Amino acid sequence: MRYLEYSEVLGVLHMANFVVVDAYGFLFRAYYALPQLHTSQGAPIGGVYGFINILLKHLLTHNADYIAVVFDTGSKNFRHTLYPQYKMNRPRLPEDLLRQFSPLREAVSALGIASEEVHNFEADDVIATLSTKYASEDVQVRVITADKDLLQLMGEHVQIFDPIKNKYLTDEYVVDKFGVTPDKLLDVLALTGDASDNIPGVPSIGVKTAARLINQFGSLDNVLSCAEKVEQKKCREMLIQHADQALLSRDLVSLQRAVEFDGDLNKYAKKLPDSEQLLAFLEKYELNSLRGKIEQCYQISLESPDRQGGAGEMPESHTEDPVAFLRKCENVGLLAFHAKIADGTINELSVAYDREHALTVRGDEVRNFMDAARQILASDSVLKIVHDAKLIMRHFPDLGAFDDVMLMSYSLDAGSHDHSLAGMAYRYLHQKFPARLACTLVQLHGVMRNKLLLDRLFTVYYQLERPLVRVLYEMQEIGVEVDTEILKQLSQDFHGSIRSLEKEIYDLAGCKFNVASARQLGKLLFERMGLSSSAKKMPSGSYSTNAEVLTELAAEGVEIADKVLKWRHFSKLKSTYVDALLRQVETGTKRVHTSYSMISTATGRISSSNPNLQNIPIRSKEGTEIRKAFVAREGHKLVSADYSQMELKIMAHIAGVQAFRDAFSEGKDIHMVTAQQIFGDGVTDPELRRRAKSINFGIIYGMSPFGLAKNVGITRQEASQYVAQYFRSYPEIKNYMEAIKAYARKYGYTRTAFGRKCYISGINSEQHTVRGFAERAAINAPIQGTAADVVKKAMINLRNKLEVGAIILQVHDELLVEVPESHVDRVAKLMKEVMEGVANFSVPLKVDIGVGSSWGSMAKLESV
Known part of the structure; x- marks a missing residue:
């Protein structure tokens, strides 16, 4: 599969650009792909927010001289006359989606964009008419849609842009997905039909067969007239028996390209919105966060x-x-x-x-x-x-x-x-x-x-958030030194690993293909190689090849799946971390300056971006090699202080888990203690300890027995037995979980040990999935939030007491300080004292201290 490169798009920017938007198709994609936001009055607005946000993003990055948004009327049209059963089986849309139809129309009007809808025709027909009427040497038409039927329109001067994938679709994409070029797509769709629209097609003929027939005979008419020559018996019989049905289906799928309605191209000229109308709309639906992007897009001030x-x-x-x-x-x-x-x-x-x-x-x-x-x-x-x-x-x-x-x-x-x-x-x-x-x-x-x-949030702001501003500002300004030579070498090494893995993958596959293409990989694994037992199809009809599926295949001994996982691992390391870091290092200082956000998470955790240093892998060998590129400047060392088992200790404190408290106070391995509680005294098996560790952390995150079974690689029955035994061993944890869910249901939020409120959306939802997610969040938020508060307090206190050196990095529960070599022992001792003394919990906090010339080569310091 191939998407159009941005450089190719630039080639048509000298032409006038006419953007045509499939209103409801776009809204549906935004509704299902993005969070379901609501106003303070409970009105659903997430789909409309996504529609506006993505449309503005598109207009900011792609020139538009003309723009039209096309709506469906919602009433029956000529296709229902041809075939009364048309779209008969469609389920009713979710109420939250239906309630956004009217706000969407208001949004389009407020943005000053012309709209079209024509009685007795669908939006697809109006879009087809606009495309046919105006596409020329002088006007390039861009249709923003995810509707497969509109792929028929693709041509030299008509492009299709998928708003969620943020990609232009090409002829190669259509061939890869449907087996034919866009000009033959109508005939393929006529043969396959469309269950979602109740278009019958020809029974037992799928996309692959339809494409083969159309490519062999040239057109639907030729296929039907030569049906007797089709070799496969069942296919031949179906074509002969259902020829009329195929022709009807073509009429239903075919786009009408000469719909009559008023207006010429100037009607759709991009214009400035009415500020008063637009501001009133943003106020009504509480979408003020979009104002900045709107101002940027239209070059106006609101x-x-x-x-x-x-x-x-x-x-x-x-x-x-x-x-x-x-x-x-x-x-x-x-x-x-x-x-x-x-x-x-x-x-x-x-x-x-x-x-x-x-x-x-x-x-x-x-x-x-x-x-x-x-x-x-x-x-x-x-x-x-x-x-x-x-x-x-x-x-x-x-x-x-x-x-x-x-x-x-x-x-x-x-x-x-x-x-x-x-x-x-x-x-x-x-x-x-x-x-x-x-x-x-x-x-x-x-x-x-x-x-x-x-x-009762006064102390959260005045003792945590406000004092932290100065700390983070200084960290951003100081930055951390990066050895670019290490990164360049890693980039070369990873490139070599990627190429080597590709060769092994091609050898195992017996052919070359695009390893990055999930669709091509899915076809290879589940059709060509016949690994149907693990095949999972997504709503789009393509096979899922996510990490979970590939890991299952690798565990079954499918070597190519293991190689693809490794290929993805090295590809991500190279592109997301190594190459990205190289671009962000300041040439003069050789330091990288991340940007810390204080308002991005619901639990109080700090996040970083440009670059995101918090996501650099910790446990892999390659992650360690990347961390070795973060170095101390000459004459200095890096001192790391990392909280040990902090979340489990917070759980022990908040829930009053006596067995945890005893184990931590006696310096025992908490995961081995849990393994012995679940699997019996005297257990020393590392595998059972690993399972116990998964249970300990899984419980904190509200993991179900089903999730635990998948995570550990055991049956659901075994997982249920482990969880039951876990709660028998630690009844305080079960009591905490039930109590915190009840509290969240009553008040709508939970609190951390420092008093921070964590609001829990959907805790009283009637939808089981939404409510289950909220309950897990309610269990986890006080623990995650308390851990975030501990780290923030530690950063503030350490910065205030640090006489030499500077905090240069915060990642999860770890702080990194750059300090002159002669002061390492003194600063290490100070870090331990300050960080362990942040909170007076019933289970003492402990930090592990490491010292090194780079972040990836820390030696544990036992003497502090």
Whole structure:
């Protein structure tokens, strides 16, 4: 299978581009592929959010001069007249999806996009008509859809773009999937029919047979007229018996390309949306997080002062002397400011000292104002109220006392997907269009500070989130040194392993194929090699070749499956880690500077990106080799401190598991202790210890016996027996699990040992799958969240006490410090004392200390 490369797409950008969107097809894909978001009033909006988000992303990266969104009318059409049973067996759509039809139409209108729908025809017919009518040497038509029927339209000037895969589809893709080129697809679909639309086709003829027949005879008409010549008896009989049915099916599948409706190409010219209508839509459906992308896409501002609601509100001052204004801020003891940043430069500042008095500084005035404000910004006697303090520190490194409303919002509800200033203004202040941004910051600060007190989250923000900003900012700025020569060598080594594995795979397969193509691999394994016992088909009709399937095959002795798993392993290491890291190393310093996010997880965990250093493999040999590229600068060493068994110790503390407490206090191997509890005293078998370890951690994550059976490689009956024995051995854990689920059902959230709230969405859902997922989250969140809080507190305390050296990396439960060689022992001792003393749990926390010249060559330090 081959997708069109982006460079090939660029070749047609000199032409006018007409984007045609299959509205409901796109919505359906977004609904099923993305999280099911709801507004605060419970209205489903996830599909519409996905539709807008992906469409804007497409428009940002692919030029569009004209755009049309095509809807189905929802009523019967000419195909029902031809065949009354058409689409008769379709199940009713989910209620949450149906309720998004109307908001989708509102979205399209609010974005200023022309739409079409024509009575007695389907959206596919209208799309086909638009494509046929306007595709030419001067106009390139791009159809955004995942509907296979529309692949018929593909041609020199009509492209198909799959919105979820984010890929242009090519002729090769159609041939790979259907066995024929796009111009012959109609005849293949006529033979196969379509069960989802109740199109009959010819019984017993699938895609492979249909493609073979069409390729052999040239067309459906020729196949039917030469049916007597078809060798396979059953196929020949079916074609003769159901010839009329095949022709009917072709009429049903065929796209009408001359549907009549008003309008010429200019009707679909891309235009700017009406800001007031668009803002009202975003407010109504609580989609303010999309504002930034909309502004970027249309090159407009949705925060103009004249849109500020509220009678009698004073306009922002643009003429007051900045020095005099700053003096007032100093007298009040408060400076709220919001910076608009583009390409790393502040081009506008909105500042205020209360809810009514504000000043806006733009353009050349910004630098002068920043110079005048530097002393106040660094002062601890004037409180700065900002949004995203860590970003502000990039421009004001000496930022003094501050409050960050973004982190206040995160502390109040870590699970919220919108901590933008616009989203918070709507949620907490009911402001529609917060143009007076600095005054909005002052208002939010007062409201959210009180809410932190009422929700007993004051300490979470003031003792964990706010102090951590400075720590993470410094870590980002310092970065970590990378030995690029090691990475280059690894890239070459991995490339060699990939090529070697490909040769072995081709030898085992007996042919060459695209190893990266799941479809080609599936056909090879389950059709050509006949490994049907492990075959699992996905809704698309292709075989699943995920890691789970390949691992099962490898365990059965299928060598090619094992080789493909290794090929994927090396391919991912090379592309995702080694080559990506090489691109992100700063040439001058040879250091890489990751970006830490404080608001990305629901449990309080920190995440990193550009690069994501938290996902570098830990246990594999290759992962260790990659870590060896992270080195200490000359004259320094890296000191690592990693919490040992922290999550199990937290479980022991929260659930009051006496057997765990005793085992940890006596220094016993907790997994061997569990193995002996389940399998009998005196057990020393490493395999049984491995199973016990899987159970220990599986229980924390709410794993079912079914999941445990798959994870450990045992029968479901054995897994059920192990879990039952586990709960008999540790009844406190079972009691904790039931109690925490009941608490979450009653209050909608759980809490960590530090008081952080973890909201549990869907805990009272009537859908078993949704409720089961939520129950597992309720069990795990207090443990994961407490572990996150422990690490955050450790980072804050260590940074405050570290006199030499610097924290340069945080990955899961591990901290990495770069320190001069002469201070290694002192810093190692300090790290152990600080990190083990963070929390007074009933089970003492322990850290393992390692020292080395690189992250991947740490020697355990026993002397501390």
